Amino acid sequence: MAAFEYAALDGRGKQKRGVLEADSLRQTRQMLRDQGLVPLNVEPASERKTRSQGGGFSFARRLGALDRVLLTRQLATLVAASMPIEEALQAVAQQSEKQHVRALVMGIRSRVLEGHSLASSLAQYPGSFNDLYRSTVAAGEQSGYLDKVLDNLADYQERQFESRRDVEMAMLYPVVLTLLAFGIVGALMIYVVPDMVGVIENMGQELPTSTRVLIALSEWTQSYWWLLLIAVVLGVAGGRWLLAQPNVRLAWDRQKLGAPFISRITRSSNAARYANTLSILTSSGVPLVEAMNIAGEVVSNKWLQRRLTDATQRVSEGSSLRVALEGVGYFPPMLLHMVASGESSGELDSMLDKVARYQQSEVERIVTTLVRLFEPLMLVVMGGLVMFIVMAILLPILNMNQLV
Structure with missing residues (x-):
């Protein structure tokens, strides 16, 4: 007996959807007719791709x-x-x-x-x-x-869901603030500045450098805003395509492990994910080598994945987990100490769970700190741009008053 999804019409012409268990598609349709329904579509329940009503766009239906x-x-x-x-x-x-x-x-x-x-x-x-x-x-x-x-x-x-949600919520405000800042500056350059520039140019006096720069930027924005939009879209698409190339992604992930600020987040987040996965697998009775293989695939950094493959090989050859992970070279010292303690005490899964929680809280703390630093920085940048626009408009007017 299998499960079948169906779409059918009832006696009032209203469409109904549901799931029935039957031995075949034919039996499912007959069961629907017995219920007074007219089958429209019946197919096996699966993680298939569904198409939008508009045409070719499709997406996989998966569990969130x-x-x-x-x-x-x-x-x-x-x-x-x-x-x-x-x-x-x-x-x-x-x-x-x-x-x-x-x-x-x-x-x-x-x-x-x-x-x-x-x-x-x-x-x-x-x-x-x-x-x-x-x-x-x-x-x-x-x-x-x-x-x-x-x-x-x-x-x-x-824990994974809550951590991801907390980071997304922390990033929501600065993202909205950034979009709002660019929107306001763009609106000023397209709708407000041109009118003010027209008045200033009619004065017939020499314009300050800041005003000439503002006029040039305003004219360029009015004429080529679409080009800027295309450049942004192509830049994002090109970046995603490049990162999809194995060699480029591997080199990029390796650089992230050594870059200032980014390296700390990358190392801590991947350490938390690896330790968390290893903890849940070992506590469930999965052999250590098999657990390391699975946990290595969960890590998002491709260069770290490659190093963890070598570590798994060393453990399968008889090395201790602590020595193997130390050879990876990118894990925080606390993780290595906790693993060594867990191996000596026989409570490896418990120690891995504790260090995973600590590393996850460390990532959240770093991200929260960076977000809080970004907010005033974005306000300063936005204020500076608006001040430049205002001063570029006011300087010619003040110069004219001095001549009078």
């Missing part, structure tokens, strides 16, 4: 970060209550208000009913459940502690 957190937490609670996994999945699907989430969960349930494990069922949706998630669930199934593993996984995802 918050949806995944809620699903994991609900599943952990139901499994802990000794509910069979297929019933727990059905309950989670029924509680969801989003059609694509319901369809995805029912698709997972249909594979579980066919005899597949939960981890292998999740593998059918790689965009929604990454290697870390699937390996952790597989370890929980093998150890018999799936409820505890899911609970730990939910805690981990909640």
